[in-house]
Amino acid sequence: MGNMQDAPDLTDTIECAKCLEKVIGGPVVQAMGKSYHPEHFVCEYCSQPFPGGRFMKASDDNLYCEQDFAELFAKRCQVCNEIAKGKVVNADGLTFHPEHFICVGCGTNLVGKRYKIHPQTQQIYCPTCMPAEKKVVRPENHICAQCAKPIVGPYLLIKGQFLHPRHYRCHECGTEFKGGDCHEFEGDFYCTPHYEILLLKKCARCGKPCKGRSVTAIGKVWHPDHFTCHICSVPFVESHYYENDGLPYCETHYVQLFGNNCAHCKEPILKNVVKFLDKAYHSEHFFCTTCQKPLKNGQFTAWDSKPICQACYKKLPPKLRKQVETRMKEEKKAQIKRLKEHKQQQQESDDGKNK
Numbered sequence: 001m002g003n004m005q006d007a008p009d010l011t012d013t014i015e016c017a018k019c020l021e022k023v024i025g026g027p028v029v030q031a032m033g034k035s036y037h038p039e040h041f042v043c044e045y046c047s048q049p050f051p052g053g054r055f056m057k058a059s060d061d062n063l064y065c066e067q068d069f070a071e072l073f074a075k076r077c078q079v080c081n082e083i084a085k086g087k088v089v090n091a092d093g094l095t096f097h098p099e100h101f102i103c104v105g106c107g108t109n110l111v112g113k114r115y116k117i118h119p120q121t122q123q124i125y126c127p128t129c130m131p132a133e134k135k136v137v138r139p140e141n142h143i144c145a146q147c148a149k150p151i152v153g154p155y156l157l158i159k160g161q162f163l164h165p166r167h168y169r170c171h172e173c174g175t176e177f178k179g180g181d182c183h184e185f186e187g188d189f190y191c192t193p194h195y196e197i198l199l200l201k202k203c204a205r206c207g208k209p210c211k212g213r214s215v216t217a218i219g220k221v222w223h224p225d226h227f228t229c230h231i232c233s234v235p236f237v238e239s240h241y242y243e244n245d246g247l248p249y250c251e252t253h254y255v256q257l258f259g260n261n262c263a264h265c266k267e268p269i270l271k272n273v274v275k276f277l278d279k280a281y282h283s284e285h286f287f288c289t290t291c292q293k294p295l296k297n298g299q300f301t302a303w304d305s306k307p308i309c310q311a312c313y314k315k316l317p318p319k320l321r322k323q324v325e326t327r328m329k330e331e332k333k334a335q336i337k338r339l340k341e342h343k344q345q346q347q348e349s350d351d352g353k354n355k
Helices: 066-073 192-200 251-258 310-314 318-354
Strands: 029-031 034-036 054-057 089-091 094-096 156-158 161-163 183-185 188-190 215-217 220-222 242-244 247-249 273-276 279-282 300-303 306-309
Touching: 054 066, 066 192, 183 192, 188 192, 242 251, 247 251, 300 310, 300 318, 306 310
Parallel strands: none
Antiparallel strands: 029 034, 089 094, 156 161, 183 188, 215 220, 242 247, 273 279, 300 306
16 A cells, blocks of 8 residues: 655656656656656546545556455455455465355355365365366367467367466456456456456557557557557657647648748747737747837737837837728738638538538
């Protein structure tokens, strides 16, 4: 069991163990030698914050709240399948509540007494009630699909493959399967809880569960080799990517598809774009053409197709200001006209498709 630790004052960037992205400034949670964004420090199964900051670390190296850890990994009674708490009886790798450790033949409680476990049914018997073991037909030259060794003695035939009974276990936690509690994926078998966890991690690119390593980005989970540029499919270097409409892009294709070149420095604008008179600017390059001071919303206008602050604009000759205002009104009317024409063309196109 673990408790959330207060994060030290970090000056260098660190990596979140959940999303694998850098934590730059802001709060950070540290637990079990790893660091997390606060919003990513949640239960692996239910994705909820840990009540009281208390969590459990499982054999899969993930963190779970106490309730889900008990449901997924706690030992269960062989008879009632309930979580075995308090005093339990361990017999040949099986767990029982003391009141359930009884002979299925005569009902005698066998705690502290001699007992036998039926090799096929895994049921408990007293020495008197133990039924005779049925002879098992031993196959010839059968090879176990799991360990590739010859099978001598009892065997299982699963989907056309022969297995040693000891290999019919969950690939994740090693629990033996009971009844129909077995699910196959890519040649491995999983118990129901771990199969459900596997299904929760579906790759956003191929739609198949992410078995083993995965990448969490843009609120989705990806196979590492599927988290690539949506256009060129080239993997991202050091997780450096750009997002648009829920899809990742490399810098080259992001600029080609969605970027603008700054009218001042001519370099691509990847974020914090300011648009003015059909031109785009880096926010730090949007300043008055005359006095070079940064411009704020509502405190600038245009002169000679360039931004100018109100103070510098008022210094222009009245006749020149009147010409500018007249031209801007004409440009605004022309822009409204173009928008109406575009909307009309779009409507005519939609009407033609619906006929």
